[in-house]
Every structure is written in structure tokens, then in C-alpha cells.
Amino acid sequence: MVLFEVTQEDVLFLASPLTFDPSVVEIFVALSSGACLLIVPTSVKVLPSKLAAALFSHHRVTILQATPTLLRRFGSQLIKSTVLSASTSLRVLALGGEAFPLLTVLKSWRGVDNKTQIFNIYGITEVSSWATFYRIPEKFLNSTLKCELPVPLGFPLLGTVVEVRDTNGFTIQEGRGQVFLGGRKRVCFLDDETTVPLGTMRATGDLVMVKDGEMFFLGRKDSQIKRHGKRLNIELVQQVAEGLQQVESCAVTWYNQEKLILFVVSKNDFVKEYIFKELQKHLPSHAIPDELLLIESLPFTSHGKIDVLELNKIYLNYLNLKSGCKLNGKEELWEKLQYFWKSILNLSEDPLKVPNESLFLNSGGDSLKSVRFLNEIEKLVGTSVPGLLEIILSSSILEIYNHVLQTVFPDEDLEFSKNHATKRKFSDSNQEETSGKSLHQKSVMTLSCDNELTAFTAVSRGSQILSLNTKSFTRLGLCSSAHSSDLISPTNTQNVKSLNPPALLGKSQDASCVAEVSEAGTCVAAAKKMELRVRWRSDTGKCVDASPLVVIPAVEKPSPTVYMGSHSHRMMALDLHSGKVKWEQILGDRIESSACVSRCGNFIVVGCYNGLVYVLKSNSGETHWTFPTEDAVKSSAAVDPTTGLLYVGSHDQHAYALDIYEKKCVWKLHCGGTVSSSPCLSLLPHHLYVATLGGLLLAINPATGKRVWQYSCGKPLFSSPRCGLQYVCIGCVDGSLLCFTHCGEQVWQFSTGEPIFSSPCTSASEQEIFFGSHDCFIYCCNMKGHLQWKFETTSRVYATPFAFHRQEGSSEMLLAAASTDGKLWILDSKSGQLQSVYELPGEVFSSPVVWESMLIIGCRNNYVYCLDLLGGYQI
Numbered sequence: 001m002v003l004f005e006v007t008q009e010d011v012l013f014l015a016s017p018l019t020f021d022p023s024v025v026e027i028f029v030a031l032s033s034g035a036c037l038l039i040v041p042t043s044v045k046v047l048p049s050k051l052a053a054a055l056f057s058h059h060r061v062t063i064l065q066a067t068p069t070l071l072r073r074f075g076s077q078l079i080k081s082t083v084l085s086a087s088t089s090l091r092v093l094a095l096g097g098e099a100f101p102l103l104t105v106l107k108s109w110r111g112v113d114n115k116t117q118i119f120n121i122y123g124i125t126e127v128s129s130w131a132t133f134y135r136i137p138e139k140f141l142n143s144t145l146k147c148e149l150p151v152p153l154g155f156p157l158l159g160t161v162v163e164v165r166d167t168n169g170f171t172i173q174e175g176r177g178q179v180f181l182g183g184r185k186r187v188c189f190l191d192d193e194t195t196v197p198l199g200t201m202r203a204t205g206d207l208v209m210v211k212d213g214e215m216f217f218l219g220r221k222d223s224q225i226k227r228h229g230k231r232l233n234i235e236l237v238q239q240v241a242e243g244l245q246q247v248e249s250c251a252v253t254w255y256n257q258e259k260l261i262l263f264v265v266s267k268n269d270f271v272k273e274y275i276f277k278e279l280q281k282h283l284p285s286h287a288i289p290d291e292l293l294l295i296e297s298l299p300f301t302s303h304g305k306i307d308v309l310e311l312n313k314i315y316l317n318y319l320n321l322k323s324g325c326k327l328n329g330k331e332e333l334w335e336k337l338q339y340f341w342k343s344i345l346n347l348s349e350d351p352l353k354v355p356n357e358s359l360f361l362n363s364g365g366d367s368l369k370s371v372r373f374l375n376e377i378e379k380l381v382g383t384s385v386p387g388l389l390e391i392i393l394s395s396s397i398l399e400i401y402n403h404v405l406q407t408v409f410p411d412e413d414l415e416f417s418k419n420h421a422t423k424r425k426f427s428d429s430n431q432e433e434t435s436g437k438s439l440h441q442k443s444v445m446t447l448s449c450d451n452e453l454t455a456f457t458a459v460s461r462g463s464q465i466l467s468l469n470t471k472s473f474t475r476l477g478l479c480s481s482a483h484s485s486d487l488i489s490p491t492n493t494q495n496v497k498s499l500n501p502p503a504l505l506g507k508s509q510d511a512s513c514v515a516e517v518s519e520a521g522t523c524v525a526a527a528k529k530m531e532l533r534v535r536w537r538s539d540t541g542k543c544v545d546a547s548p549l550v551v552i553p554a555v556e557k558p559s560p561t562v563y564m565g566s567h568s569h570r571m572m573a574l575d576l577h578s579g580k581v582k583w584e585q586i587l588g589d590r591i592e593s594s595a596c597v598s599r600c601g602n603f604i605v606v607g608c609y610n611g612l613v614y615v616l617k618s619n620s621g622e623t624h625w626t627f628p629t630e631d632a633v634k635s636s637a638a639v640d641p642t643t644g645l646l647y648v649g650s651h652d653q654h655a656y657a658l659d660i661y662e663k664k665c666v667w668k669l670h671c672g673g674t675v676s677s678s679p680c681l682s683l684l685p686h687h688l689y690v691a692t693l694g695g696l697l698l699a700i701n702p703a704t705g706k707r708v709w710q711y712s713c714g715k716p717l718f719s720s721p722r723c724g725l726q727y728v729c730i731g732c733v734d735g736s737l738l739c740f741t742h743c744g745e746q747v748w749q750f751s752t753g754e755p756i757f758s759s760p761c762t763s764a765s766e767q768e769i770f771f772g773s774h775d776c777f778i779y780c781c782n783m784k785g786h787l788q789w790k791f792e793t794t795s796r797v798y799a800t801p802f803a804f805h806r807q808e809g810s811s812e813m814l815l816a817a818a819s820t821d822g823k824l825w826i827l828d829s830k831s832g833q834l835q836s837v838y839e840l841p842g843e844v845f846s847s848p849v850v851w852e853s854m855l856i857i858g859c860r861n862n863y864v865y866c867l868d869l870l871g872g873y874q875i
Helices: 022-033 048-058 068-072 076-083 103-109 138-142 234-242 272-282 308-324 329-344 367-381 388-394 397-408 431-435
Strands: 011-013 036-038 063-066 092-095 117-122 132-135 161-165 175-182 201-211 214-220 224-227 230-233 247-255 259-266 291-294 456-460 464-468 531-539 549-553 561-565 570-575 581-586 603-607 612-617 623-628 646-649 654-659 664-670 680-683 686-691 696-700 707-712 727-731 736-741 746-751 768-772 777-782 787-792 802-805 813-818 823-828 834-839 849-851 854-858 863-870
Touching: 011 022, 022 036, 022 063, 048 076, 063 068, 068 092, 076 103, 103 138, 161 201, 214 234, 230 234, 234 247, 234 259, 234 272, 247 308, 259 308, 291 308, 329 367, 329 397, 367 388, 367 397, 388 397, 456 849, 531 834, 549 849, 561 603, 561 863, 570 603, 603 646, 686 727, 696 727, 768 813, 777 813, 802 849
Parallel strands: 011 036, 011 063, 063 092, 092 117, 259 291
Antiparallel strands: 117 132, 161 175, 175 201, 201 214, 224 230, 247 259, 456 464, 456 549, 531 863, 549 561, 561 570, 570 581, 603 612, 612 623, 646 654, 654 664, 680 686, 686 696, 696 707, 727 736, 736 746, 768 777, 777 787, 802 813, 813 823, 823 834, 849 854, 854 863
16 A cells, blocks of 8 residues: 555554444455554453554554544553554554544654654545545654644545535635545445545535645534533543643543533542643533543443443433432522522532522523422432422522422421512502503504404414405415415405515526625525525614514504514614614513514513513504413414413413403413423314413313313423414424324324424424424424435524415425524525525524515524525525
8 A cells, every 4th residue: 555655564454343334444454465464352452461462572563543532542651662662563554433532632642752753544434435535744743842732634545636625615725614425437336325426525524724825623512512602522621621731531422412421541649630620721611521531441432432322321320229218408509509590500610509599590590400400309309399490480499499309308497488589570550650651652653442343464473474354364374375274274264365565576697605605694595596685683782582573564564573672672664674663661571472463453462571561552662461370471462363362471380361342351270380481372163272481281161261181291492382273283302293183182203312392383284294303404304204304404493484485476484493502594494405594693593584585583682683685586
């Protein structure tokens, strides 16, 4: 072999098992050159000292191909004294299969005057093992200066083609992207493949940085995680930890996608705090591990790589052992709660105790962090704690402590009486004070009397369209040309019709990326099929997590309006076409609830963190009525187009039916858990569906408030239910999308493996259902629960997708979706093929809404955005 100048005098070690593709290289390099191939028993391989003696004393191996993990098993002392000593027989060391060690670490392994040639070998099974190589220059290995420069992947081998592509599939010459490998004549058959076209390029899943024509390995795609709101490559943490003097070898895992665990094989005894302090000198705060475990040796697979599954088992056993130890009284429970609280909320550096009255959500917590807090507590006490999630979301840390105390130490006297709990209660005794001050009172239409009807169409998240007060009402459906069912199934009347608003306005033009984009966002359009361009943006003052409500009047004037609330307490009405503020109203607290329009069209209904449901005049923002619940209202209201009643849930564990015209509560029902998601109404049968964080899905009689049936899903339900003609679907924190009949029978279950907070969205025909998952995929299933396609995004998908027609008269449907990293994705709804992607300059938890050729969405950079969809021509 030319690269290593192999001759008949060389001895190669068969380090790889026959099930691992590098073994093919070792065998055929020996066969093609006449070199000797050394094969040793497994019993020798697993003992580093015996293996070193066999390789370098008895058989004088000259060429060794190995993973860095396999080399590390010798230990730094044995590597330096034998493997890479001055007198070693080893002429060539080729390291591959994993990230190459830091040069600082590599130099610490070499003995003085060692002459071994060291190569970085890179490749994948799909392209016959080796694809690129890089020989480490002697000047780097012999330098006495500290060197932490990354090692390049090097140069393609003969017949190999290497490309680096960005997230949209475009080849790049500089910057960050994924490696694709192939060759004009180099192919490898996978699975059931029988033919592979010449020139086929395989995605590697490896991310690199291309700089000055060289590729530098960044890590695997599945090693890129989002932690404390920032991106992190866990292999970087491992490399930094490995460079510490006290660390013999180490590995890092992202346990359950929740905790960063560092496993260390130590050279000597050390104190954990010392290691943590050393890591803090070299790593940003979001990269510091949650826990450090000292182990005797690293487990590895038969292929010589770190066995992540075995490491997770080690950590799980550690947790079980820790949780199996009985808590030493109330004091230790209180200390552990404080620790979990600080670590999850990233407050670990704060030396002060958490104040007794601290609320989790007000301290920086969110829905996902609350689930993590719940899991940590239940692991600690070794049992489930009923109702704990609702307590975490609504009560103080002292109330959380007392709730857990009742489960773990039921005979203990509580320091804090439940009867004197400081749970927030609200009243409407002073509506003027709680509703706040109206900033803008510019009337855009004359307000009709309360019982006068205004003809309009309302569009909201999940492709919900409601057209009311014409000769007949149109059920909720798909935009921009609505033909479908939604939360409201068709009634037994015959006058249900569909809407045909204007088609997408894009011209048949080259929809490539805009050359210059303002700080509002970045266009990264794919395949030049569609372009998204900012039409307007409006500053709300703080994060926008609510989803837009768009109301289009049936008459020409007034103009269509976007209604949005934000964390700044501000409720806004914006002109759809221009973004001009029609009115603003400051409510009593943060707004995460999406707005709902009343049946008459004259009122906007929105929930607030102060526990009030606000009914505002749609033309001016003036307060018509406020209704007090007993806790925060994040749930978005649903309107009954036949009766005009509004239905809404609260963190006080109740669902309410409100008559906003009589200004009264018609009924309220205790739902057995916090109601965070939005109710869903079906007209046939006439059911109201409500989901709780206690894991219950309830079917309620909308007229009486009585339960029709309920189903326990076992895990919290943040997703809102979605119902059609035959079925009701909902996503669950356990990663499942569940489908039920209207009688409460489970029809099927589809699992993604990660929590589903996204609410389902159905197609016009109700044959497909779309949703997102925290596993970073957007899914399309048919109504039998079978996967049609899935599309990988670059971050978790929290928002609800929105299906719409490409243009008027076209049956072709597109899907708009958002991932939490700010990317907006436009996909073909039938195939999942990417049409365009646009990146907003902040995280996105709001769901997109599309009307005509405009997409409206909220962003955590404090802005509401309206983007034009350009290039909406037929493909």
C-alpha cells in the first residue's frame, strides 16, 4: 500500500473484528503487499498489558489501525513506555472511527525520540471504510509548545469524492456543513440495495468546518445538542476533559437528552470539585457537565468504540443506588430540591438559598424544564408523586416540598399548612385596575351592539379557519383555500361551504436567496423553489410565544387584522398587510395564550398569567369583561359557532364555559390536572375535548359541562387535541401521538421516542396528519397511524404545523412549520420535500399562520413577523 509504504517485512495487527468494516482494509493490505497479519485471541485483546506485550515485544507489530478508544485502553503510561516509545516497533499508527485526539494529548502520549508516523484516517462503511487521510507533521509532534489546534481530516484517497453541504443541500467551500462521500466508480451496497448509480453521494452524519480548503471535524450530528439555549458538541467536552492532567481517559453522554454526564478514568485520586473548577477554565458555562462519575475503565464495543449504552446503564445503576438510599429526613429532601431547582434553571453558581415563595415559571422555568424537575424528584424519592407537575407549574418551592413530603414522609408534620398555601387567587372586584391602560384607542370600525353579527373569517394555528355570520358558517379548515375539517366537525346541516381566498402572489421567478438580508432574519431558500421575505415586523417589547390570530372581514373595509400577545403584557392588533399598530392594550401579566374571536366578531378573547380571561373589543382593545380563574391561563379559548359560548382551561385545573354577552360563567369542571393546552370542539358529536398535564384526555358535554368519557395517557399532555370527522388525535410527553374515536376508544399509537408538544394538524382530506416532535423531526402519518414521511429539522419542533394550498385552484398542498432554533420550513405536504427555509433571529415557540401569500409568526427576539411567500408557482 503506497500510503504506508507497506512491504513484506511489515506486521499488521488485525485490531478490528470481522463485523467491523476496517477489518477488510487490514486483511487486504496484508494480502496485497505480502505483509504478515497478526491475529490474537479475544482473551488477550481485553487485557491491555498482555496485548501490548504480544504486539510490541513478541511479534513486533509495525502497522496498527485502531480507534482512539482502543488506543486509550492501554493507558497513557503504557502508551508512552511501549506503544509510542523510542524503541517501539510501531512504524505507522492510523487512528480512525472516532474524533481524533487533541494534539496536546497526542504529544503527551509520545516518548522522547519516538519516530512513529501518525495518521488521521476518516471514512464510513457506506464508502468502503477509508475515504481521507492526513499525516500529522513531525514539526507539530516534536514541538514543545502547547498546541490545541484541531487536526484536519486531510485529503481524499484515489477515486473518492468529498463534498461538504449546508443544511439546505448546497455544496460549500467555506463554513460549516455535513460531509458527503462517494466516487465516480466507488460504490457500496447497503441493506437491500441491488443497484447503486455511479456517483452516488452518501450523507455521513459528520459535521465539519471548512477553512482555507481544509476540513476540521466538529462532531456527529447526533452529538450536537441544545443546552441552556445554546448549541454544544459533546465531543468537545470530552476532548477538553481528556486534556486535564488528572484524567487518564473519559467519555461524555447526553443522558435521556436531559443531563450531560462525564465519566472519568482517573490517574490518581482526586476531588470532583477540582475537576469541575478545571473544566470551568476551558469550557463555557453551558458545557459544564451535570454530573461526574469515576469509573475503573471505559466500556467499549466489539468495534473498539466507546459503548454509550453501557455508560448509560452505569449511570442508571448509579441513580437507582442513589434513589434506593432512604432520604435522611426532611432536611435532605429540602436540600435536594434546592439543588435540582438551581441546576435545572442554571442558577448553580448562586450561593444563596432559593426563597420559599419562589415560583418555578417565574424563575426561568418552562414546560420542558418542569418535566425534568419532576423526573429528578421522582428519581430521588424512588416513586411517582401524583399531581406533582401541576404543583411545580403553579406553586412555590415550599409548596412543592410539602407536596413531596406528604408522599415520602406521610407521618411527618408539615411546616407549611396546606390550608394556608399561597396559591394565587384572583377576583374581578377591580377590573379597571387589573385590565391595565389602553395605549391606542384608534377605532377601525364602528362597534356593533353586542348581539349584532359581523361577517368575517378567522384563521389560527394548525390550519384552523372559521367563517361566520354569512348566510351559513364555514367550519374550520385549511388555508389558504380551505376545504377541510378541523376542531369543529361538520354539523348535520347541508350548508357547509369552503373558502377560496386569493392564491399565493409569487411570480415565476428565480427564487434564490436575497443577497443582503437585514438583522430581521436570514433567507436560506432551498432548491430555488420558493423565497420567504420579510414584509414587516412589529416590536412587542418581549418574547412572543403566542400564535397569531388573523381576522379577515367579509367586506372590503376594515382591513384584515393580526391579534398577538407577548410576555411584555401587551396585546396588539396589527394591520395584516402593513404591520401598522391598530391598537395596543396592556394586560395584567405575561400573555402566552393565543387569541380567539367571538362568534359575533366584535370581541377578542385571550388568557393571561394573572389568571384572568380578557374579553376585549376587537376594534379598539377596550375591555368588555374580565373573568377570573384561580391560576394562570395559558390555554387558548375555543368558540362554539352554534351557541357563541367560549371554552377555556386554566392552571387551576378547571375548564370553563363562558357567556361573554351575559358576562357569566355557564359551567366549570374540575379536570383532574392543569389545563395548559387549548380545548377542541366537535359539533358532531357535540363534544368538547380537554387535555391535562395530569395525562387525562376528557370528552365533555359542551352544554352541561358533564364528562362523557376520559382516557388516562399516563404522561403529561401539553399538545392540544385535534378532532375530525371520525377521530381525535393528541401528542404526549412520552413521544406518542394517540388517536381515539369519538367514543373514547384508542385506535392507534405512533411513537417518535421524544416528547410531543406540537399539536396535530390535518390535511384537507383528513387522510394525513402533521405534527412535530422534540426529536427534531416533522412527521406525516395517515389516519391509520402509518408513517408517510418525516423531515429532519435542525432543532426541536414545538410549534404546530400549518397546511395550505400553493395557489388557487391547485390541489397541491404545502406545509409551514417552525423549529425552536428559529427556522421556518416550507415542505411539500405529500412528499415532505423541502421547498424553502428561512431563519429568524431568535427562538420560535409560536406556530405559523398562512393567509393569501403571507406567513405570520411570533419570535423570542420580541418581534411578530409577516413574511411574503414568493415563487408560489407550480413545480
